[in-house]
Amino acid sequence: MRIPQLLTALLLLGMLANVPVAAQEVPIGWEMGLTPAPGSEETNFTLGENGEVGLSFWVRNDYDTNSITVTIEYDLPFSADVSGPDEVEVGAGDNETFTFTVKDVTVIDFDAGQSDDYEVEGRLASLGSVPAPAPDVDNDNEGMLVIPHIVGLDLSLEDPSGASNAGTATELTAVVTNNGNAPDSVRVATVDDTCPLLEVSGEQALLGVSIAKGGTHTVNLTASASPSHPTKTCRIELSIQSQGDWNVGTLRTADSEEITLKIESEPVGGSGGGGSSSGDGDSDDGDEIISSNFAPLPIWLPLAALAGAAMLRRRD
Helix, strand or coil: CCHHHHHHHHHHHHHHHHHCCCCCCCCEEEEEEEEECCCCCCCCCCCCCCCCEEEEEEEEECCCCCEEEEEEEEEECCCEEECCCEEEEECCCCEEEEEEEECCCCCHCCCCCCCCEEEEEEEEECCCEEEEECEEEEECCEEEEEECCCCCEEEECCCCCEEEECCCCCEEEEEEECCCCEEECCCEEEEEECCCCCCEEEEHEECCCCCCCCEEEEEEEEEEECCCCCCCCEEEEEEEEEHHHHCCCCCCCCCEEEEEEEECCCCCCCCCCCCHCCCCHHHHHHHHHHHHHHCCCCCCCHHHHHHHHHHHHHHH
16 A cells, blocks of 8 residues: 555656746846935935035846946926936946036025925936837936025124224224025124224124124224323224024134224323424423534633733733
8 A cells, every 4th residue: 555655656746846947037127216315314415505416326227138228317406507427327237326416506596495306317228239119217216405504794894984082982883794595693793903992892782683684784883092092003803703603513703804993192281283382392492402512612711812812912
């Protein structure tokens, strides 16, 4: 009984061995995609202040025996231009990455944080040396471009109309203009001058006032000279830092402006004729100058002359 069963089992195994194995499926096709931003899974990128940003996409060729040629088209917002390949070739079974640069965006013309979609489309042009028989497009490659915050606080400090007398105060007009692309304000204002007896105040009025895009903020500074201030030309420098810079951790000077202010000391005894007046002091000075040019004659010289003349007469 066991021998016939064994023979039957061997016969069945032989029959199974002769059944052809299904052919292994050969991968075909291709795919492309955008490379995410560093440290992110998103394909959103913020443009640089120069209106540029570098991006990349990848193309995978799943054909084992043929290379592929893919044409590339870019759809970009903000009137951007692009520097990148318009056609790529990928070898059989390869996966390659290609870079391109979005450029020539005038970011100052757009509001900070404004965003819009961009798209990179790939179209299979040929398989090996044979043109693609039918349209094969991959256009599911979208991301977002974001306008950066441009800080543009510009400072002007008007020169005084003339000199200032010691013991008086002079007003200086400071104007801050926001030439950036978002509302901003002055966070820090610093005044420096080269005259120890001059005090400049009022810069704190610049702080914390929101300035709209394209708007201005004007304040008056006061330069007070001590009554004992000598005649001297003083250099005054005002510098500001932006709240917008501070928010992103940039501690730079947004702008600075320098002017000069001449301080004139009051003449002793008050202002008057000054050097043009003729007083006792001036006369004394003149007498001293004149007398100092001639040495006084010895008192005995005239007496000696008289004695000599008398002796000559006696001899005669």
